[in-house]
Amino acid sequence: QVQLVESGGGLVQTGGSLRLSCAASGHTFDNYGITWFRQAPGKDREFIAQISWSGGITYYREVMEARFAVSKDDAKNTVYLEMHDLKPEDTAVYYCATRLRTGWFAETRSTEYDYWGQGTQVTVSS
Numbered sequence: 863q864v865q866l867v868e869s870g871g872g873l874v875q876t877g878g879s880l881r882l883s884c885a886a887s888g889h890t891f892d893n894y895g896i897t898w899f900r901q902a903p904g905k906d907r908e909f910i911a912q913i914s915w916s917g918g919i920t921y922y923r924e925v926m927e928a929r930f931a932v933s934k935d936d937a938k939n940t941v942y943l944e945m946h947d948l949k950p951e952d953t954a955v956y957y958c959a960t961r962l963r964t965g966w967f968a969e970t971r972s973t974e975y976d977y978w979g980q981g982t983q984v985t986v987s988s
Contacts, residue, residue: 864977871982882943884958896941900954909970955981
């Protein structure tokens with residue numbers, strides 16, 4: 863059973879940094895990857911970035927790439943999202959997700975993902 867568990871959210875001041883974690887278990891993910899989304903109150907869930915388990919190939923939403931970085935630790939089966947120079951508009955619940963079928967890479971639509979973590983709240987104060 864696929865399980866994704868996010869952690870690392872919290873309250874941070876404008877300009878601060880956070881590192882979110884997504885611990886994955888319950889499946890062999892070699893041919894797939896982990897994707898990060900976020901959802902602010904009253905808004906749709908939006909794609910941030912993703913990384914492949916094999917090779918660590920990354921793909922970003924263009925506007926995110928300057929301040930956000932996705933990475934992984936194979937030994938821990940964990941994917942990270944490092945966020946820098948945070949702004950109040952980054953306040954959201956952050957989710958990791960995976961899709962265990964082909965066509966996941968560069969897929970930005972949240973509806974195309976099958977497994978989700980519970981989310982972790984990030985609040986950026988002004």
